[in-house]
Amino acid sequence: MKKIFFTIYASILSLSLFGQIKNVGFETKKSAESFLPADWGVAPVVGFTAMLVDDVKFSGEHSFRISSKENSSNYLNVTQTVDIDAKELKRIKLTAYIKTEDLKGAAALWCQLWDGNKKMVGFENLSSQGQVINGTTDWKKYTLTLIVGPNIKKLFFGAYSLGSGTSWFDDFAIEEFEGGNEPASAAVTKYSNEFNYIVKKHSIYTDSLNWASIDKDLKSLGKGLKTVEDAKVLTNYVLQQLRKAGDNHSFIQNKVAAEKYASSNTAQDTVISKLLPNNIGYISVLAFGSTNKEVGEQFAQKIQSQIKKLDTENEIKGWVVDLRRNGGGNMYPMIAGLKPLIGNGTLGYFVKGKSKIEWKSYVKVAEEYTPKNQSNNIAVLIGPRTGSSGEMTAITFIGKPSTKFFGEPSAGYITANSMHSLSDGSKLLLASSYSADRNGKKYLDRIYPEVVVKSTPTNDLALEMAAGWILGR
Helix, strand or coil: CCCCCCCCCCCHHHHHHECCCCCCCCCCECCCCCCCECCCECCCCCCEEEEEECCCCCCCCCEEEEEECCCCCCEEEEEEEEEECCCCCEEEEEEEEEEEEEEEEEEEEEEEEECCCCCEEEEEECHHHCCCEEEEEEEEEEEEEEEECCCCCEEEEEEEEECCEEEEEEEEEEEECCCCCCCCCHHHHHHHHHHHHHHHHHCCCHHHCCHHHHHHHHHHHCCCCCCCCCCHHHHHHHHHHHHHCCCCCCEEECHHHHHHHCCCCCCCCCEEEEEECCCEEEEEECCECCCCHHHHHHHHHHHHHHHHHHHHHCCCCEEEEECCCCCCECHHHHHHHHHHHHCCCCCCEEEECCEEEECCCCCCCCCCCCCCCCCCEEEEEECCCCCCHHHHHHHCCCCCCCEEEEECCCCCCCCEEEEEECCCCCEEEEEEEEEECCCCCEECCCCCCCEECCCECCECHHHHHHHHHHCCC
16 A cells, blocks of 8 residues: 555545545556556557566565657656646645656656636646656655636646656645745745736736736735746746736746756757659658757758758759658747748748737858759648748748648647746746748648648648659659
């Protein structure tokens, strides 16, 4: 029997607040022959193994292990849903013990907050709250802070392991948030006010927020908070209100992540190029995560070098630009690298109210390449993993002659985030404007391809149809 089955609450009110997490320590199997835990959802992912193990555990007889040998952006989840009935706005914690070994990606807890219509109205994960788990780590209790109120009826939560390496999970619990009734400290108030000032001044959703109500809630939620780290409870609540207003893009980049982003490419993926049958050039540009000038120029040069190599060594009849795995980051190195195919002229616009600012590439390539045939057809592939700056990069091709989009609608993180420094060294990436293409068309939702086609792991129909269009079939 686990030494932690479920958190013992301090009052009858606490006991009635949550539906119990089932099989909290992965002690029970789905069946006698199964290696999967009862009461948890585990969807298989190619390249990953997920199973109950008894050789490594925090307590009891089992833990849940997720492993992968593939260094990619894929991940595997273990999930569960519990009911919740909060009578008032309050802070709670989702906790679990996690251990990792040679993890190249990340492990994390996450939670979606659902209303009575099973609509997600809030989302939190460890990384967004400044906790990054990778490498080799021993068992440690991790805490995900949540803010719930009468409108929250269910918690859909779980844990994931991303990239290569191994993660173990054990002893999940939902707990009350400790804290007194005294007002928030001066440090907490100062940090919260600093954050709110930026949101009020720069967010495109600020007019949709009821700031009088938010300020009242923040005063209540701030009771007992003493440190700047504690203040993340309040900033996360403001982000939750932004999400309710329609902002699914703004987030906080913690100090460590911000420093890495400023010095190196934090994205694991890169650039892929090849020659397809019938002399079609293929270039896939994946996520790029850095604001470092030299690193950005190197990335842009890498794209152009691969385009140049394909074009000079072959008689290219058309191009496929694959952005289906481009989850975003910094759009400027992507655009600078693809400039031989995007062409000159207007790339797009940032739009806020009546203001319209033309996109300018801030990344330069030493020797820009011009394709031999600048009138070739260009097929752009997008899909649900094309997000944020990946969507901005796609927009630069919209309206270009002899260009057509294939695939599925993009992810919908299409607002432009501006970066704002916070006093603790973290960054607030805030949705501050909408995006528009070279013709001034504004995108409020996502990008929809002209040819909608869903590929499968064994049949890339989008690529097939794109190649057929390029060849005039």
